[in-house]
Structures are given as C-alpha cells and as structure tokens.
Amino acid sequence: MCSNQTNEIDVKRHSTAHVLAMAVLDLHPDAKLGIGPVIDDGFYYDFETKEPITEDELKKIEKKMKKLISQNIDFEKTELDIDEAKEKFENENQKYKVELIDDLKSEGEETISIYTSKDFSDLCRGPHVKNTKEINAKALKITRLAGAYWKSDEDREQLTRIYGVIFETKEELDEYNQRLIEAKKRDHRKIGKELDLFTFSDLVGAGLPLFTPKGTLLRDTIVDKIQTLQAKHGYEKVTIPHITKKELYETSGHWEKFGDELFKVKGQTDQEFVMKPMNCPHHTQIYASTQRSYRDLPVRYMETTMVYRDEQAGELLGLSRVRAISQDDGHVFCTPQQIESEVQNIVSVIREFYTSLDMFTEGNYWVSVSVRDPKEVDKCLGNPKDWDLAEKTLEEIAKKEGFNYKIVEGEAAFYGPKLDFMFTDALGREWQLATAQLDFVMPERFGLEYTDENGDKQTPVMIHRAIAGSLERFLSVIIEHFAGAFPLWLSPVQAVVIPVSDKFDDYGKNVVEKLQQAGFRAELDNDSETLGKRIRVAQKVKTPYMLIVGEKEITDNTVAVRSRDNGDEGVISIDEMIAKMQEEII
Ligand SMILES: [Zn+2]
Ligand SMILES: [Zn+2]
Numbered sequence: 001m002c003s004n005q006t007n008e009i010d011v012k013r014h015s016t017a018h019v020l021a022m023a024v025l026d027l028h029p030d031a032k033l034g035i036g037p038v039i040d041d042g043f044y045y046d047f048e049t050k051e052p053i054t055e056d057e058l059k060k061i062e063k064k065m066k067k068l069i070s071q072n073i074d075f076e077k078t079e080l081d082i083d084e085a086k087e088k089f090e091n092e093n094q095k096y097k098v099e100l101i102d103d104l105k106s107e108g109e110e111t112i113s114i115y116t117s118k119d120f121s122d123l124c125r126g127p128h129v130k131n132t133k134e135i136n137a138k139a140l141k142i143t144r145l146a147g148a149y150w151k152s153d154e155d156r157e158q159l160t161r162i163y164g165v166i167f168e169t170k171e172e173l174d175e176y177n178q179r180l181i182e183a184k185k186r187d188h189r190k191i192g193k194e195l196d197l198f199t200f201s202d203l204v205g206a207g208l209p210l211f212t213p214k215g216t217l218l219r220d221t222i223v224d225k226i227q228t229l230q231a232k233h234g235y236e237k238v239t240i241p242h243i244t245k246k247e248l249y250e251t252s253g254h255w256e257k258f259g260d261e262l263f264k265v266k267g268q269t270d271q272e273f274v275m276k277p278m279n280c281p282h283h284t285q286i287y288a289s290t291q292r293s294y295r296d297l298p299v300r301y302m303e304t305t306m307v308y309r310d311e312q313a314g315e316l317l318g319l320s321r322v323r324a325i326s327q328d329d330g331h332v333f334c335t336p337q338q339i340e341s342e343v344q345n346i347v348s349v350i351r352e353f354y355t356s357l358d359m360f361t362e363g364n365y366w367v368s369v370s371v372r373d374p375k376e377v378d379k380c381l382g383n384p385k386d387w388d389l390a391e392k393t394l395e396e397i398a399k400k401e402g403f404n405y406k407i408v409e410g411e412a413a414f415y416g417p418k419l420d421f422m423f424t425d426a427l428g429r430e431w432q433l434a435t436a437q438l439d440f441v442m443p444e445r446f447g448l449e450y451t452d453e454n455g456d457k458q459t460p461v462m463i464h465r466a467i468a469g470s471l472e473r474f475l476s477v478i479i480e481h482f483a484g485a486f487p488l489w490l491s492p493v494q495a496v497v498i499p500v501s502d503k504f505d506d507y508g509k510n511v512v513e514k515l516q517q518a519g520f521r522a523e524l525d526n527d528s529e530t531l532g533k534r535i536r537v538a539q540k541v542k543t544p545y546m547l548i549v550g551e552k553e554i555t556d557n558t559v560a561v562r563s564r565d566n567g568d569e570g571v572i573s574i575d576e577m578i579a580k581m582q583e584e585i586i
Helices: 008-027 057-070 082-091 095-106 170-186 188-194 213-232 246-252 254-261 280-287 336-356 374-379 384-400 471-482 502-517 531-540 551-556 574-585
Strands: 042-048 076-081 111-117 120-123 140-149 158-166 243-245 264-266 272-275 299-308 324-334 365-371 405-409 418-424 430-439 461-466 495-499 522-524 545-549 558-563 567-573
Touching (some): 008 042, 008 057, 008 111, 008 120, 008 158, 057 140, 076 082, 082 095, 082 111, 082 120, 095 120, 170 188, 188 471, 213 324, 213 471, 246 254, 246 280, 280 299, 280 324, 324 336, 324 471, 336 384, 336 418, 336 430, 365 384, 384 405, 384 418, 430 471, 495 531, 502 545, 502 574, 531 545, 545 551, 545 574, 551 558, 551 567, 558 574, 567 574
Parallel strands (some): 365 405, 495 522
Antiparallel strands (some): 042 158, 076 111, 111 120, 140 158, 264 272, 365 418, 418 430, 430 461, 545 558, 558 567
C-alpha cells in the first residue's frame, strides 16, 4: 500500500516498486507482499518467500524488471468495495494485504483503490505512471537486501526488504553510483580502522566503542577546544556519577520518556538505580545545592561525560549510533532577562568552533529557529508569555548574527524553543550538530529557585546546549567529511619526522622534541622500512606534515617539508616550520 505521491520522480519511483513486486512474484510465485513505499532516491518492497531471496538473485530481479518496463505495461486504477477487495486478496493468498484492508476498514474506509499492471494488482492509493514507458530502465538499479519486521514490529514476521533506486536519467544514476563509491571510501568505520582511532570487541558488546590512544587524542582535542572556548565565556566544569536513583528521572519526566532505553543497575539493596541517559537532571541538583540570588545568575556548568541508552541492536552502526554516548554537555541557569546574552554566548562558541573546522561557511550551514506550531500552542508547557519572548529573542539573535536562518514551526521541544545548527558535509548530507534549547519546564519540576531584587522567589530558565553533541556521532560525521584528513589543530599526529637512515635518528629525535616543546603532537618514524614506504604510511594516516631529515638538514638545522595537502614544500629551518604550523592553527 502506498501514500499519495505528488512529485513526478516519486510517482515513477513508486510505480517501479510495483514492477519490483511483479518481478519477484514471477521468480517466487508464492511471495507474500508487504508494503512498497518511496524513499530517498528510490523505493523498497517487503516480501515473504518460501525460498529465501538471496543477494545473488538481485541481478536477476533487476534484469526481469527492465524486461517488464520495456513491455510498455499500463497501470489501471479500479475502485473496489472494501469487502470485495478483501476477498480478492484473500483469494490471492496475500495475507499482509488482507491485514492492511482490515486496518483500513477499522478506520472507516468503504472503498479501496487497486492498481493493476498486466496480471498483477496492488492495493494502492497511487498515483502511478500511466505506462511503464515513462520509466527509464537505464536509470534503474536494485541496490540491496535487508531484513525488516512486518509493521516494524519485532514480534511480527520478518520479511525480506529489497531496495532499489531509479532516476530520470542514466547520468543521475551514474552520479548516484559515484556518490556511493565516495561514501564507501569515506566510511568512518573504514577510516577509523586505517587511522587506528577506535575499535569494537565482542566481549565488550555492540555499540560500545573503545577508543585507541590516537582516537582518544582526537576526542580530547575536540573536548579541549570546546571547553577552552566555553571557559572564556564563564562556564565552569562539574562532575557527576554515571548511575543514579530512578527517582531523579521520575521527577524530570525522563523515566517515562526513555522507558526501555534505560539500562538498569541492581545494587545490594532493593533500591533501583539506572545508568544516566542524560545529564541535565543531575546538573539541576548542583544548582539546587545552595540558595541562589539574582546576583549569582547566570550559573553555567559544562561537563563532557558519557550517557547510556539501550539502542536496539539492529540500529547500532559504527560510531553513528552507539549505546555509550559521550556528550559535550552544558547547562545555563539564568533569569528571563538573561536569555538573550546567554544564547548569544552559546552562539559565539558554536560559531568559533565550526569556523575552526571551516564548516561555518556560506551555503554549508543554516540555522533553524525552532518554534511552536501556532495550532498547537496549548500543547507546549510553560507560560505562553515566556514562550513569546523567547521565540522573538531567538529570531533576533539569528538576525543580528547574520545567520542564514529559517523559522521552523512545530520544531520546538515541548519545554521550549531552540536554535538548531545544520551543517552540510562534503558528500552533501545535512547534519544537525549544535543546538541551544530553552527549557521552561525542568526548573519547575525540580523546584529550582532564586531570589529576585524584591526578595521574591522566582524560577530560573534553563538552557541546554550542545556544541558537538554526541562526540561519537560528531566523530562519525567529521571523519567522513574530512575523509580522515583533519585540519592541523585536530590531527592526532600533526607532524611525523622521518630520518632518511638510522644515522640521522638523533637529529630526528631532536626535531620531534622541539616540535613537542612548541606544543605540537609530533612523532618519529625510524622504522626499518624504506623512506618511500614510511612516507606512504604517513600519507595513508593523513598526517598533515612529514618532515624528512638527512645529512644536509643536520648541517643547516633544517627539515625537508612534505605536506599532506600540497606535497613537497621545500627545505626550511625548524623554527620556520614551527612558526608555519602555529600560523596555520590560529
Ligand atoms: Zn502503488
Ligand atoms: Zn540538558
């Protein structure tokens, strides 16, 4: 069954899903059909077959589809009475279609539309192409197989999902294939292994990455950068334990929200503990530990710490989706009058951080001013006046900063409006990375207070903010964005010194020491490999600078510079090299 498609290519994509069903039924006449919707670039269809559909069979299915398309088959729409439709699909032994018809019936539908192409008919709302000659068989590709539960319900049957893509032209398909090749090359799991950044162990478990020394350097460099930027803006570090009584989350409301995703911990008593799925509730308790007056506000906490969420095994993917998530977390508690300057503060940190990655550039980012859906104002918790002011303030900041921004209605959290920063990576994919979210609800729930100028008790506003967000997800994004070739400030090893032979090891060590004293991460590679091999190794792990030293360099106190990005850069003194690197980092 399918939803209403309006755009032309989507109509073709969906019609092609019907052709896929026809091809599979031809090869597996017993196949029971699930659903076949349109997705990005293509479509899928779910099947249950007696003989499993194999990877090898995909080529055959694609060929069959192309043949069907070339037969100029008409799509014809008929409306059937719902009971008639049910009988038809019962006769065809299509139990999933029958179930869908029953669902529609219970929703009050009386008629069902059916699309027929040759001797195949499918329960469907359409629209479709009139004839398969509108579909360009040369722009079709069956891409992959996957398992999928009927109605996404783990307790229901597991079906085989076949994915395909279809475009208007062969050129677009070629471009798509090119993008796939590039995405594969940049896959963070592959690069993570090549650069020796992280690993997984069956003994530790899925979704629980282990970071190697190089990977940890990378993480620490990001965290240091964020914390240094924030310290300038008055943030102070705090530290909290990783388990907590469940009452904390019952008060915050997260107990209900996270439900099955919470890892529970049993101690010696009956007291129930959980691994923290977030840090905000803990930070409220540090705020609440002492009496606060308006003079103490704003209070700004920052902490990089792990949270734990029991994501479904099937959803885990490299660093993109993990069960132990390192958050660069931070919370501000302030008066309503301070919202503007505090959000401004956060925005400055976001701008500086992403500028250092060269990601905050025109056309590669936009900011969502996420506000209430005007139709659902009553669903949002908190005082409507506070909301009005906060939404206006966020927009003013976006305007004043000259951001490329959009007001997105209905994207606010139920507890407050927010600014979300979206970035486009080198493959043209968009990621929401940084955010500043106002919260009118949590301070209320925890009974947080401050005394105002008149001696009256008031509730502070809480601001949640993320600069990189989940470090694991952030790493997966930037590893793929940079294809492992990080900017100099972020590279785990910034320079490798390579003596042309072991006679020059001492001088090499001396160069490494000088670089380290200047604050750079430098290493010596005096392995017994050839010079060429050692340069290739450094290039493969994307080291920004390779400094080659031999007889001449010792005499002149210089290094021969080879850069990752520009190749041979000639011979310069060690001091010049240090100055060059320092300049690149600022
Ligand atoms: Zn359809
Ligand atoms: Zn928070």
